[in-house]
Amino acid sequence: MTLLAANSQILYPEIYQRNQQQQVWNNGSCLFWPKNYGFPGSGWCDRKWKKKISRRRDCRVEALWPDLSRPSTIEMEPINDSDQLDQILAAAQELSRPVIIDWMAAWCRKCIYLKPKLEKLAAEFYAKGIKFYYVDVNKVPQALVKRGNISKMPTIQLWKDGEMKEEVIGGHKAWLVTEEVRQMIQKNL
Structure with missing residues (x-):
């Protein structure tokens, strides 16, 4: 049918x-x-x-045409001992500019996740002459870690005039930490 x-x-x-x-x-x-x-x-x-x-x-x-006038990320330089930290702080004190130091560990998951975000922030403040450094606490002498008074990681510190002025302990979300670091830098410029 x-x-x-x-x-x-x-x-x-x-x-x-x-x-x-x-x-x-x-x-x-x-x-x-x-x-x-x-x-x-x-x-x-x-x-x-x-x-x-x-x-x-x-x-x-x-x-198609990104802004090539400034870099998008700047790799942070490592600090390996107290003498190197002294040289960095002396050079920054001469120029009267702050220095940002990220105290981190290679095994710390939040530290590893935060590092590229801080490198982008370093590119943002590159024109103002602010340099970003990092210290791997497992690869440096404990005297350097004690000098930084580090108890938790990641800890991002702003050093100015040879002494630590402010810090952000980054145990929370990376975008919040980067925003707090940005505010810390702008307050101390």
Whole structure:
């Protein structure tokens, strides 16, 4: 036994033709719009469409040509002993600029996660002459760790005029720590 299904194009041709005229294809999906809404020449949608195109073009330009006038990250320099720390602090004191020291350990998961974020922050403050350093507490003498008065890791300290002024103990989320470090730097500039 054969059944014939009703074809909507044959039964309701006027509805089918009206829907075909009102279809708008957008990213591969078919949308039905009321008459004169969203078609070229309808006014409001044309302005919206042009705005959308220009926004996409701006994004593409930024994506293709990054700002090369300043680096996006600057690798932090290691401090290996007390003599090196003294030299760094003396040079910073001559220039009257603060120094940021990240006290971390190679086994500390939060320290490892925070380091690239601090390197981006170092690039942000590079133009102002602020340098970022790190100390791996397992690879340096304990006298250096005691000098920094480190009890928890990661600890980010701001040193100015040869002494530690402020610190952020980074046991919480990395974006919060970087924001606190940014505020600490801006307060001590």
